[in-house]
Amino acid sequence: EAQVTQNPRYLITVTGKKLTVTCSQNMNHEYMSWYRQDPGLGLRQIYYSMNVEVTDKGDVPEGYKVSRKEKRNFPLILESPSPNQTSLYFCASLRQGLNTEAFFGQGTRLTVV
Amino acid sequence: RKEVEQDPGPFNVPEGATVAFNCTYSNSASQSFFWYRQDCRKEPKLLMSVYSSGNEDGRFTAQLNRASQYISLLIRDSKLSDSATYLCVVISGGSYIPTFGRGTSLIVHP
Numbered sequence: 001e002a003q004v005t006q007n008p009r010y011l012i013t014v015t016g017k018k019l020t021v022t023c024s025q026n027m028n029h030e031y032m033s034w035y036r037q038d039p040g041l042g043l044r045q046i047y048y049s050m051n052v053e054v055t056d057k058g059d060v061p062e063g064y065k066v067s068r069k070e071k072r073n074f075p076l077i078l079e080s081p082s083p084n085q086t087s088l089y090f091c092a093s094l095r096q097g098l099n100t101e102a103f104f105g106q107g108t109r110l111t112v113v
Numbered sequence: 114r115k116e117v118e119q120d121p122g123p124f125n126v127p128e129g130a131t132v133a134f135n136c137t138y139s140n141s142a143s144q145s146f147f148w149y150r151q152d153c154r155k156e157p158k159l160l161m162s163v164y165s166s167g168n169e170d171g172r173f174t175a176q177l178n179r180a181s182q183y184i185s186l187l188i189r190d191s192k193l194s195d196s197a198t199y200l201c202v203v204i205s206g207g208s209y210i211p212t213f214g215r216g217t218s219l220i221v222h223p
Contacts, residue, residue, distance in 0.1 A: 042215030104156035
């Protein structure tokens with residue numbers, strides 16, 4: 001089954017404790033992206049990757065890092081989480097070309113206390 | 114001006130009503146257009162693509178107006194299960210980077 005898998009689904013952590021949210025897709029998509037979603041603000045892009053070893057900042061990259069060492073995985077790293085990073089996070093991969101479609105992971109609800 | 118704009122709503126309609134949402138985009142080079150549906154706290158899922166000639170899928174009709182740079186979604190005979198947030202997505206030619214609107218909330222009540 002074609003899918004994007006994020007882990008964990010829920011996470012409560014303390015300020016400053018490094019964490020990683022994993023994202024994996026099994027569709028061989030080149031493009032992957034991370035978003036955060038907050039009430040009233042919609043989906044805001046954090047980082048995206050056009051291919052392996054190619055990453056770029058989105059609209060709200062501060063406080064986040066990503067890596068793309070292999071095509072299927074695109075982890076999101078919070079080196080020193082802060083309460084303002086409490087949010088719902090989505091990873092997505094994009095099937096490009098004739099039948100373009102974005103596929104989303106199920107989301108990670110992060111709370112930083 | 115935001116690249117993709119939507120009226121956040123909420124649109125509160127009775128079952129059986131017809132409701133329409135618009136989404137405007139600022140980049141005239143945009144090439145691909147979509148409507149996604151997002152249920153509360155769940156991931157967005159593709160509802161339908163929007164083709165230049167307009168397209169229909171059951172009770173849903175999507176249209177594109179390139180001259181005025183907007184797309185629309187019409188829902189006929191609304192069901193309670195249509196309650197959700199509808200996201201407009203625009204992809205510009207060449208970049209393949211999707212831009213999302215903030216979404217329009219629809220509430221269908223009995």
